[in-house]
Amino acid sequence: MLARLKRLARLRAQPDPGISALASVHAPLIAATDIAGLAAQASLLAALPVREVHDHHAGDWASRWLGRGLDFEESRLYSPGDDIRDMDWRTTARTGRAHLKIYREERQPIMHLVVDRSATMRFGTRRRLKVAQAARVAAVLAFATAGHNGVIGATLWDAQDETLPARHGRLAALGLIEQAAAPCPPLSDPSPTDPLHHADRLAALDASLPRGARLVLISDFAWLADAHEMQLARLAARFDVWAIQIVDAAERALPAMGPACFHDMASGQQVWLDTAQTAVRGAIRTAFDRHLATQAARLARAGVRHLQVDGEADDLAALLIHG
Template sequence: MSSTRADTAARGPYCAMSELLRERFAARDLKLFSPRPAQSVQSGRFRTRFRGRGVDFEEVRLYQAGDDIRSIDWRVTARTQTPHTKLYSEERERPVYIVCDQRSPMFFGSVNCFKSTLACHIGALLGWAALHSGDRVGTLVFGDSDFRDARPKRSKHSVLQLLQFLESYNHALQSPIASTGGLSLAQICKDLRRIATPGAAVFIISDLHDLDDEAEKQLFHLQRHLDITLIHLSDPLEQQLRAHGPLTITDGASRVQLPAQDTQFQRAYEARAAEHLAQLQARAQRLGLERLALSTADSHTQLLRQRFGGARRGGRQ
């Protein structure tokens, strides 16, 4: 497939299954993890910063000079009266979890598409990229009141299940006004601690509007065992309020019209948006997490190719 179609931005208030399936073509250009040359027959494809062996048991054989005495199988040794040692092989893939926000505040957009639609396209693209790399793909898609998750599997079915969850939650959205008492990012992170296996790579796709102290606390616990990337979605209108005529603002129940020349309100609005962005950056830095920023005005395939393109990508280990 030509790169022209792959580079187009997501469109509309809702995603389409045909478009999510089409993301598999653009995913061929992405490498979520940097490969490294094998150091031995037991080497995996990726370095990991997580403690522990992270290995699978393979077999028991006779002890040889130079073997690690900590790997001696004492039961077999006692039974045979001959030293035996256990052999392990390192994991040759890393589970990938796609965590996608489909709550009401994501149902907003002024350019190209809504944030919720963009999140679906990014989730689909990352899922296909992980599958193309031979990794197991897990899913957690959440709305205002519930979520669906699926354990990581290395199969096309796992990605198709991800797409079904994305489409279902996306098409259930009706309003950007969130109901009270809904799921928070902190709650999702807490559930993620139970669901995700240590050493997995986690991509959290959200506008991060409620990344507060409690969510930061949960992310702190998560990042000790998981490789987390925050994909922060926004819309240009959320950052800069510009209009040629009067503005009508509503909270879903009442409406207020502001004159186009109300520069005081515009400055206050943009200052608050800048403050929120600065807080997000500070939290990500404190946690040591990577934050990728994408807007509904962007081509998500181009930006993700810049970050995860095989030839241009070197830092993520």
């Protein structure tokens, strides 16, 4: 009798597979035990925030934008409308032409992260979803910025977009990570990608961010179209824009699974493919390589730095340093 009760206790202690799967769907994208490891990776990015930035917060970093600051940068010819309090009288007397002193402002680094949580990002075949990898990249960048006294803000692209205001410090980084790593279950009825919707999103970033900020777009860029190039170029002219593209292994090389039905979460279309055929897998791989090359060309024409990150990659610091 005692042995039977022990067996029943063991059975009840084992979680039901269906319940476990449901719980994992509603679990955070980053486990609490992994956050410390991501913070350790961020400490390796010592050179990351050194790139010159500019925003409306005074700080310890030199801006690449000239303005009314403390450190003399150069003299230039006076133009009508310039403030005469900045006149460089010595140069004016020496050259006989009116010159103005230009100073370099000291600014505090600001980084704004965009984390794409749309339908195409809720996919993954090796270790984690693409959206989970996006959250991990955001965590490393947030910790690195906070470690250098930077200002961190974010926008989460989701069914309802959410913007997190720019704040200082490690607590701001942790708050951002908590939002970026919120549970991300599959969408039951994903709407097709609308280029105009993403155009509005890019326009909102252009209107809301201070000039010279670092803008990091973390996405698979399944939405990227020719219509977005001009807006991305406008963003790149005002900000330091970095596109980090998350790619899953199955997108690069489709596994042999036999006949299978595929649902395009961007367009809503469904198609049956016999993945057992080498020619079919080869055609899919060629098409995806062409797709990646087209996206990379669009970003390059817009003047946006571009880095591809595999969804299964663990050492994000090494990728981000060399990206």
